[in-house]
Amino acid sequence: MAPKRRKDDERANSLEHLLAAKEIAIVCGSGGVGKTTTAAAAGAMAAASLGGKVLVVTVDPARRLANALGLEGFGNKEKPVPADAFKQAGVQPRGELWAAMLDTKESWDALIHLHAPDEETARRILENPLYQNVSGRFVQSHDYIAMERLYEIHTSGDYDLIIVDTPPTRNAIDFLEAPERMADFFSSRFLRWLTAPARSRVINFASRPFYQIADRILGTQFLQDISEFFMLFQTMYDGFVERARAVDRLLHDRRSTFIVVSTLENVPVREAEFFIDALDDRNFHLGALVLNKVLPTYFLDDGATRVAQRLCADAPEVAHAVESLVANPQMTPQVLREVGESYLNFQVVAKREQEQRAELAKTPEVVATVPYFDSDIYDMGGLLDLGFQIWGRHD
């Protein structure tokens, strides 16, 4: 049982410890739960208090986030966040914070140039209409390229910690499987079938019925485009498959960890549960769970509940107690009733959240809770406020 005990000793008890021990943190969760902001806040905290060179890679082109980081905007190439942004928030960072936004098209093009055997092949791929579709619109291509870009940045050795904000996928685990799927895709027998006519003009017996039907449905031109596209892509087969496997190894490496972000609403919770299971099934390291926009615990106070009920039932009587303290006493009962009702309304939601939280919090090493912020985050100060909430020890 020795390995087990060692693992227990290694358990992080805060996001701070977790990120101090890892080189890659992949932030995931369903859309709209504050994933990008959480990734940026964790990055800002890491740069401020852990030091070193920290990079946040986001897929979300939110201009407000760029502004919060003190940047005009940022693109595929990493940009340093100006120290002024921290200074304005009254913080002297120990390290540097960098940011990059994933540009799928640009990253794909770079990948083609990398893997294509020669410039001519690269040019023909880039001009193929199917390629333009695949790189621009193909949903899964975002997932793959995010992981690919992570690999590239990590192997450059430029950063001590890379925090990746993952694409909002329909099925949150898609991107975990993207490298493997990409390798499968290129090693398939059907791909060779499809490329057969363009290669040899001799269609073998087995694939002939397919071509006859496909030709009837899709037309010859489209079929040729497909064939050419796949044929060209096959020249890059070895490079792609090898790369996809390397990306997969990196995600499984002990230097990589996953941070699941969720709110306590029904749909995100269901997706987070699914995601936590999926990470476990695939032997990925689940480092932390961050729960966003959680209602304050004072909504669960027993004494306050009695007060709220009393305000709803006996507002006129309670109002007497403050008659001399308000300018408009005839309105007091109505206001007190509203206050009581509002509390009880929110309590229903807070109770539901409490149950959801208990369910979710069973597995991960670190569970951080972020209360409902009254307003949206507009600057580094706001990001760091959020960062402090998730950073410290949580028991």
Next chain:
Amino acid sequence: MPADLLDHKLLFVSGKGGVGKSTVAAALALLGSQRGKRTLACEIDAKGNLADFFEAGPTNYTPREVQPNLFAMSMDTEASLQEYLKLQMRLPAIARIGPLARAFEFVATAAPGVREILTVGKPVWEVREGNFDLVVVDAAATGHIVGQLAAPQAINDLVHVGLIRQQTSWLIDVLGNKETTGLVVVTTPEEMPVNETIELAARVEDETDVALSAIVVNRVLPELFGRQEEEVFEELRQPAAVAALDDATNGPVEPVMEGARLAVTMRRTRTGHIERLRTSVDPKIPLLYVPYLFMRAHGFRTTRQVADALSAELSY
């Protein structure tokens, strides 16, 4: 565009993840069926939980009656391909099995639009055949809906001849008919969902033939106080008043006051986002408000409450 949203024959419902897109789709379908329309609720994202909103057990590709007049189905691209090849291409069964189906997976993976066209094609086909008075599609989230709705056009650009080309033209006709087809975008009055809705409204206009018919603003918090009431509330939050109220109620009044203050500020932040939404999209597009439901229940009870709220919004 029809005066009443439910006078459309085909409604696509989209929205950022987590804003209640499926609930609103289910509620619109329920409302249609309550108004005597033979209605189909079609789930396109293969999450398979549309039936939860009707408490009706799992759905599959074959529409099943889950409430009087209300049918539900979920998309299965494989089944859709089989049906398509049989009905539209008149291919013999032998050609529809085995290698073709598997090879299709590849073409569909690599050539975007092929999968989308099968997904969108089914509900459009149900409308064209007149099988239902109203088809409500729980469609892709904001990130993918444009790709879905623009798929027939994208295929048209890629495929210049062949049978598929003929098929895409009637799809484009139905989708582009503003009397027949409409898109409903669901949002919550929060920053990111509103941003995405504004961006989506522009993209739908630029890149698709489908008309944006309505925006549903879900989870709108109630306005707690009028202006005068809020003045009273601020007086009641002063330490002396809180102490007096503590005495009168035997309890900690402060958390209750704090809760009301949070409700007021949340409502205020959210109102700002609603105003931003209203000024950023075409004034002709109605905003339909659905209140925040402070309840434990999910499932059919929620669907009914949202349907009631939408019904009230649509009646004036």
